[in-house]
Amino acid sequence: MQSLHLSRMDVSDSPNSFQKVLLAWYHDAKRPLPWRTKPSLYKTVISEFMLQQTQVKTMLPYFERWMRRFPNWKKLADADEATVLKYWEGLGYYQRARNLHSLAKHLTDRHKIPKTPDAWELFKGIGPYTAAAITSITYNYPVPVVDGNVIRVLSRITANKTLFRDNGHALKVFTPIAEKLLNKEDPGNHNQALMELGATVCYRHAPLCTICPVWAMCEAAKLGLEETLPRFAEKRSEKIEISRLFCIRDNKLLLHKVPQAGKRLQGMYEFPRHESISSKTPDHKSLLMTGKRAISYQQILERIYSGKVPENGFSPPDCEWVPLSELDAITLSGPHRRWLKKLLSDKRIS
Numbered sequence: 001m002q003s004l005h006l007s008r009m010d011v012s013d014s015p016n017s018f019q020k021v022l023l024a025w026y027h028d029a030k031r032p033l034p035w036r037t038k039p040s041l042y043k044t045v046i047s048e049f050m051l052q053q054t055q056v057k058t059m060l061p062y063f064e065r066w067m068r069r070f071p072n073w074k075k076l077a078d079a080d081e082a083t084v085l086k087y088w089e090g091l092g093y094y095q096r097a098r099n100l101h102s103l104a105k106h107l108t109d110r111h112k113i114p115k116t117p118d119a120w121e122l123f124k125g126i127g128p129y130t131a132a133a134i135t136s137i138t139y140n141y142p143v144p145v146v147d148g149n150v151i152r153v154l155s156r157i158t159a160n161k162t163l164f165r166d167n168g169h170a171l172k173v174f175t176p177i178a179e180k181l182l183n184k185e186d187p188g189n190h191n192q193a194l195m196e197l198g199a200t201v202c203y204r205h206a207p208l209c210t211i212c213p214v215w216a217m218c219e220a221a222k223l224g225l226e227e228t229l230p231r232f233a234e235k236r237s238e239k240i241e242i243s244r245l246f247c248i249r250d251n252k253l254l255l256h257k258v259p260q261a262g263k264r265l266q267g268m269y270e271f272p273r274h275e276s277i278s279s280k281t282p283d284h285k286s287l288l289m290t291g292k293r294a295i296s297y298q299q300i301l302e303r304i305y306s307g308k309v310p311e312n313g314f315s316p317p318d319c320e321w322v323p324l325s326e327l328d329a330i331t332l333s334g335p336h337r338r339w340l341k342k343l344l345s346d347k348r349i350s
Helices: 008-013 016-029 041-050 056-069 073-078 081-088 095-108 128-139 148-157 167-181 187-200 219-223 324-329 334-345
Strands: 238-246 252-257 287-295 298-306 319-323
Touching: 016 187, 041 056, 041 095, 041 128, 056 081, 073 095, 081 095, 128 187, 148 167, 148 187, 148 219, 252 324, 287 334, 298 334, 319 324
Parallel strands: 238 298
Antiparallel strands: 252 319, 287 298
């Protein structure tokens, strides 16, 4: 596809050519994702929630499984929280699932579904981006969607060299540009096209400029800056080390259940921390495995040791002895589910 050559100012001052080229490419190249092939408000909302902090390739099997169990708002609203969390297991950031559950209950109690971004932002877990995505895609509401992919595309199209403090800072800069470029006659497809371009062509590293539909309009490509933009200040990172115990007795596994008042992972299970059971330094000879996980800016290294507890019915606070036969029915955090499977298959502890 041949693109018209536009200068940096031409893109925002005369957006029609940009819109036409982008939409033509999208109609030909868009991925046949399940919420696109048979679209609905429900599918759009579920996909947008799942895609917060999660890549498409990761969330697809979860989306399919979720739709089989909760095919509509009513089925989701009628489910208990434990079941909802179980079907979210592995996606992380579990507050998203709780917010979806709450949203389903609110919407099933209403006679009229809201159609404006402002109305959707009144619900828990829905900010400007999600509200814009839902209303533009479902109702063609003329509002731009600006996520990380869109920021990357617009920063390169305009060759914006600003060093952004964070994503919020970039949003303030690029939202007015996105508004000016918005195709108000077809905002839903326009927004999806921009996001698709960032997700499948305008990669963070090694962007596929040779097949980009708007390459001729890209100032960063002209200047050789495509891989250096956008620029963000380095995020602070906190390294944390945690020691945990793997304790089996009478075909039961000792697990810690995170209290509802906890900051993260409320109501979910994980291996208990060593210090909650013993004040002694872990015996490194009993180390079974190490695992790594990341939560927000925290880089967490977890060491899991083989452990024993007294035989007199001892159970540490907020811990439960869960029968091995019932482990599939409870909800563990994603990393701990993976590590549990590895440990149970290890001959050393079988």
